[in-house]
Amino acid sequence: MTKINSKIPEGPIAEKWTRYKEHQKLVNPANKRKIEIIVVGTGLAGGAAAASLGEMGFSVKVFCIQDSPRRAHSIAAQGGINAAKNYPNDGDTIYRLFYDTVKGGDYRARESNTYRLAEVSNNIIDQCVAQGVPFAREYSGYLANRSFGGALVSRTFYARGQTGQQLLLGAYGALSKEIKRGSVELFTRREMLDLVVMKDGRARGIIVRNLFTGELERYSAHAVLLATGGYGNVYFLSTNAMTSNGSAAWRAYKRGAYFANPCYVQIHPTCIPVHGEYQSKLTLMSESLRNDGRIWVPKKKEDAERIRKKEIRPRDIAEEDRDYYLERRYPAFGNLAPRDVSSRAAKERCDAGYGVGPTGLAVFLDLKDAIVRLGKDVIKARYGNLFDMYQRIVDDDPYETPMMIYPAIHYTMGGLWVDYELQSNIPGLFVGGEANFSDHGANRLGASAIMQGLSDGYFVLPYTMQNYLADQIAVGTIPTDSPEFDDTEKDVRARIDKLMAVNGKETVDYFHKKLGHVMWDHVGMARNKAGLEEGIKMIQEVRKEFWSNVRVPGNPNGINIELEKALRVSDFLELGELMARDALHREESAGGHFREEYQTPDGEAMRNDKNFMYVAAWEYPGDDKEPILNKEELNYEFIEVKTRNYKTA
Amino acid sequence: MDLKLKIWRQASRNEKGQFVDYEVHNISPDTSFLEMIDILNDELVEKGGDPVAFDHDCREGICGMCSMFINGHPHGPEAATTTCQLHMRKFKDGETIVIEPWRARPFPVIKDLVVDRSAFDEIIRAGGYISTTTGGVPDANAIPIKKVNADLAMDAAACIGCGACVAACKNASAMLFVSAKVSQFALLPQGKVEAKDRVKDMVAKMDELGFGNCTNTYACEAECPKEISITNIARMNRQFIGAKLG
Amino acid sequence: MSYKPYYSSVTKKIIMSLMGLFLVTFLVVHLTLNSFLLFNNNLFNEGAHFMGTNVFIQIFQWVLFAGFAIHIFYGIVLQIQNWLSRPKGYKRRAFMEESFFSKYMIYTGLLILIFLIIHLGNFFFVKMGWVGNGVPLTSNGEENMAQLVRSLFQNGGFVAFYVIMFLLMGFHLDHAFQSAFQTLGLNHKTYWDFIKGLSRVYAIVVTLGFVIIPLFIYFKIV
Structure with missing residues (x-):
């Protein structure tokens, strides 16, 4: 425990960040250009940080896995971004946003980080408007807001159902401007395969694979920022993009960085249900639909049965025979209950036999009342693109029949451990956005992911990284031919050669799907001791089988999509086990982590604040040893810890 | 569904490419177009062949990564739809589908269906x-x-x-x-x-x-x-x- | 790769569209004059005489030639650039053009150019005395352009040729008229449908107008 130093500044919570900035170290403008920074990832966190650091004058190298920075998966965020502007005059404050976020995260977030997030949220909106992000507006010309799950105020700014896209394009514009100016150098179609840590313990570079040529490339810098997103794809099926992966974070872990709270996974309640074995990904329907939609299943099992067999249609079920279970269980928040609560409630109904859809793993999201109340045109203006998407995928008209939804893996609250400065325990290794263990605790509220990404990227990292870099001027350019670079590259090459040499019978996806099933069944929405223990064994077996029977065709030179996937899956096979271990050790239910043994008689999550009010920061001791648990105790000085309650306001 | 595919294969930017014929069988109409290519690629890998390289990422129609020219249309024949959101129910059983990369001088082909x-x-x-x-x-x-x-x-x-x-x-x-x-x-x-x-x-x-x-x-x-x-x-x-x- | 065109693509297109609109206007004048033939040969001759002697028209004639030349020159330059921008075509390409005749502008344009040269050879060059035996004279010794036209259109081959070429010109105009507005930035959703409609009406009216004259003459209706 002594190993963990969160570096939280002294003082009242509302003054901590100001005090930090007042006392941080700065770099002389003339010297900034001599300092190099590597940014991996060009999503909201990485893109915004690279642009801002470039503007400040640092020499930035930015890496993305796709062909353009504009394609990072932040682009898929739909619903909106929170900020405590209180434009609607409904009683919002910075403290309330902070409070809602900490409560939404089931009191497992670091208070000081979350407060800072709420504090800079307003700057983000100002910044994005100045960049030309076309947020939704009222007829007055002023910005519009909508409500979102887990909050009683309307604080969500949005750009149709494409908020993430518009914010990312804003950051991409800022990044493009800096690339043109020459302060940022862009490397596309590069995948980071390892972190280079020097003998003195500082992170000084990365090894990437050029996905076009297959060559391994070395890049050095005075500091490295990972903004590589979450690891939800460990489940194979998730709302993440196909190339979203956990490898950068996992490789940092294996170089000594702590991995915090890996078991905190968010399962999003409003996804389009799984429809077949060949399916490659799940599609999210924005949570904003819950503003106007009501979620229900039939009250009678026999009705559910007949709907599954398509003998009757949803609209044939009379109003009194419908169970609006969220409204029933959580009268105060109703259909706007937080994501983890809503997801579990859906699972509970389906497991009890009330599910609909061909598989019985779906519930209805019904906008009929809203269509009647507001008219089809209003609903079309609000959700038209979502309805179109639903219709394209499911081949059903949502204006006529209720949509079917089911929870799916969406976001990982866990990630690399960072201190108040967003620096990991490896000096010089910073982590931003979803890749860090974040400000969300055990669950994340809607419209907060992009808030955190941009907060980290625009307003936190540029300050804290500068603080670290202030005494690095004397270091000079860092050569890439040092023994550390040689050794790290050798390790990567060995891993690739080993994969190519297996020459087995099964495809990478076969193993990925197998792992995904184990993770979903054993480390999914509801977990228990026996299941987790079995899951760990099964993951180990899949891993063993993978290394003896995977087939990676072709050669590592040039584009080799199977090799790319194999490298990612080989890391998921290790990461999945750590997730299960973390879930097993955390003997409580908190946010996205629900242990069946720890629930109230009416099925609500039961925390154990006495024994588990800490961040589990796992340390890598070597391949054949069990990971070491470090604990960062969470102290709530400015917020009263309560049992989460969405039943009454 | 059973389908015949004519896919442009090109090993690298400087090599000549050509169309290669493939067949896929028992494709569910609910499969997305890219999942159909995934199935083809799985078969190719199992037979020891080189899978078809294509760009794709979010598979929910927003990242702009997918880019195939399908049966004479970019992103296929369905209006207002990216390739990843195109589903096989829009095709006929037994149909021949021609799949080409974007063609433009500023978009050189890198491999198969991937362009820069x-x-x-x-x-x-x-x-x-x-x-x-x-x-x-x-x-x-x-x-x-x-x-x-x-x-x-x-x-x-x-x-x-x-x-x-x-x-x-x-x-x-x-x-x-x-x-x-x-x-x-x-x-x-x-x-x-x-x-x-x-x-x-x-x-x-x-x-x-x-x-x-x-x-x-x-x-x-x-x-x-x-x-x-x-x-x-x-x-x-x-x-x-x-x-x-x- | 990094050639620097003297004019940007948009500038070239704006020049083309301005010249095009100029030619569109000219066609209306030309058709009005031609239509005199349907009513009165003398009226037509007087009109032709006016066009042939009025100082302003004489100067403007060269502006018109310049307009044609610029329109044709940039049309060809842009087309060559367009071909170069896609060195390898598609194996299967659907018909995707929303403005149907936009796909064939270079072909209709080049055919109209050929027609223009022949047409000038039939009339303008004769009048100028560069080819043929000159314009026939009327009984009172004035140039009888109407006679020249009427004798040409006794020939069925010429009539067919002119009619086909007018149709091609109609196809060209159908796209051209509204396209010029789009290029000049004059596209707004409240009146765009009107412009597209106007473009089509213009193309049909002008084409019909030109077509009926040789046909009427050939079939001795006028």
């Missing part, structure tokens, strides 16, 4: 942004914007940069892409300061990169998965005339 679209990034770099820096900006509500203009700006900003407009255009013109970005900022007060330089610089970059000239065929609008309107091109032309005259 960095030209689009270069166009954006020429001026597709508002040169604000982090911090030091006014309060968000200090700049009221007419709702109708904000909505039109959003319509233009919905572009995903996939390149379907260039692929569809018989001239391989990038006017719809460029005009969408120019329009977005032309409609907003924040963008007015740099408007003249922006339109001139972006058009000059577009020409330099070797995109063709717009001849108002409007194929781009018809094929755009995000239904970006050609009125944006007209708006850009207005902006351009204004910039040249003023």
Whole structure:
């Protein structure tokens, strides 16, 4: 425990960040250009940080896995971004946003980080408007807001159902401007395969694979920022993009960085249900639909049965025979209950036999009342693109029949451990956005992911990284031919050669799907001791089988999509086990982590604040040893810890 | 469903490519087009072959990564739909599907169906942004914007940069892409300061990169998965005339 | 890759569209004059005489030739650039053009150019005395352009040729008229449908107008 130093500044919570900035170290403008920074990832966190650091004058190298920075998966965020502007005059404050976020995260977030997030949220909106992000507006010309799950105020700014896209394009514009100016150098179609840590313990570079040529490339810098997103794809099926992966974070872990709270996974309640074995990904329907939609299943099992067999249609079920279970269980928040609560409630109904859809793993999201109340045109203006998407995928008209939804893996609250400065325990290794263990605790509220990404990227990292870099001027350019670079590259090459040499019978996806099933069944929405223990064994077996029977065709030179996937899956096979271990050790239910043994008689999550009010920061001791648990105790000085309650306001 | 596929295979940028025939069987109509290619690739890998390289990422129609020219249309025959959102129920059992990469001089083929679209990034770099820096900006509500203009700006900003407009255009013109970005900022007060330089610089970059000239065929609008309107091109032309005259 | 065109693509197109609109206007004048033939040969001759002697028209004639030349020159330059921008075509390409005739502008344009040369050879060059035996004279010794036209259109081959070429010109105009507005940035959703409609009406009326004259003459209706 002594190993963990969160570096939280002294003082009242509302003054901590100001005090930090007042006392941080700065770099002389003339010297900034001599300092190099590597940014991996060009999503909201990485893109915004690279642009801002470039503007400040640092020499930035930015890496993305796709062909353009504009394609990072932040682009898929739909619903909106929170900020405590209180434009609607409904009683919002910075403290309330902070409070809602900490409560939404089931009191497992670091208070000081979350407060800072709420504090800079307003700057983000100002910044994005100045960049030309076309947020939704009222007829007055002023910005519009909508409500979102887990909050009683309307604080969500949005750009149709494409908020993430518009914010990312804003950051991409800022990044493009800096690339043109020459302060940022862009490397596309590069995948980071390892972190280079020097003998003195500082992170000084990365090894990437050029996905076009297959060559391994070395890049050095005075500091490295990972903004590589979450690891939800460990489940194979998730709302993440196909190339979203956990490898950068996992490789940092294996170089000594702590991995915090890996078991905190968010399962999003409003996804389009799984429809077949060949399916490659799940599609999210924005949570904003819950503003106007009501979620229900039939009250009678026999009705559910007949709907599954398509003998009757949803609209044939009379109003009194419908169970609006969220409204029933959580009268105060109703259909706007937080994501983890809503997801579990859906699972509970389906497991009890009330599910609909061909598989019985779906519930209805019904906008009929809203269509009647507001008219089809209003609903079309609000959700038209979502309805179109639903219709394209499911081949059903949502204006006529209720949509079917089911929870799916969406976001990982866990990630690399960072201190108040967003620096990991490896000096010089910073982590931003979803890749860090974040400000969300055990669950994340809607419209907060992009808030955190941009907060980290625009307003936190540029300050804290500068603080670290202030005494690095004397270091000079860092050569890439040092023994550390040689050794790290050798390790990567060995891993690739080993994969190519297996020459087995099964495809990478076969193993990925197998792992995904184990993770979903054993480390999914509801977990228990026996299941987790079995899951760990099964993951180990899949891993063993993978290394003896995977087939990676072709050669590592040039584009080799199977090799790319194999490298990612080989890391998921290790990461999945750590997730299960973390879930097993955390003997409580908190946010996205629900242990069946720890629930109230009416099925609500039961925390154990006495024994588990800490961040589990796992340390890598070597391949054949069990990971070491470090604990960062969470102290709530400015917020009263309560049992989460969405039943009454 | 059983399908015959004619897919363009090309080992690398400098090698010659050709069409190769494949067959896939027992495809469910609910499969997405890319999942159908996944199934084909699984079979190819199992037989020890080289899987078909294609660009894709989010698979929910927003990242703009997917880029196939399917049966004569960019992103296939369904309107307002990216390849990843196209489902096999839109095809007939036994049909032959021709799959080609985007074809345009500024989009060279890298491998199979993968093309290099960095030209689009270069166009954006020429001026597709508002040169604000982090911090030091006014309060968000200090700049009221007419709702109708904000909505039109959003319509233009919905572009995903996939390149379907260039692929569809018989001239391989990038006017719809460029005009969408120019329009977005032309409609907003924040963008007015740099408007003249922006339109001139972006058009000059577009020409330099070797995109063709717009001849108002409007194929781009018809094929755009995000239904970006050609009125944006007209708006850009207005902006351009204004910039040249003023 | 990094050639610097003297004019940008948009500038070239704006020049083309301005010249095009100029030619569109000219066609209306030309058709009006031609239509005199349907009513009165003398009226037509007087009109032709006016066109042939009025100082302003004489100067403007060269502006018109310049307009043609610029329109044709940029049309060809833009087309060559367009071909170069896609070195390898598609194996299967659907018909995606929303403005149907936009796909064939270079072909209709080049055919109209050929027609223009022949047409000038039939009339203008004769009048100028560069080819043929000159314009026939009327009884009172004035140039009888009407007679020249009527004798040409006794030939069925010429009539067919002119009619086909007028149709091609109609196809060219159908796209051209509204396209010029789009290029000049004059596209707004409230009147765009009107412009497209006007473009089509213009193309049909002008084409019909030109077509009926040789047909009427050939079939001795006028």
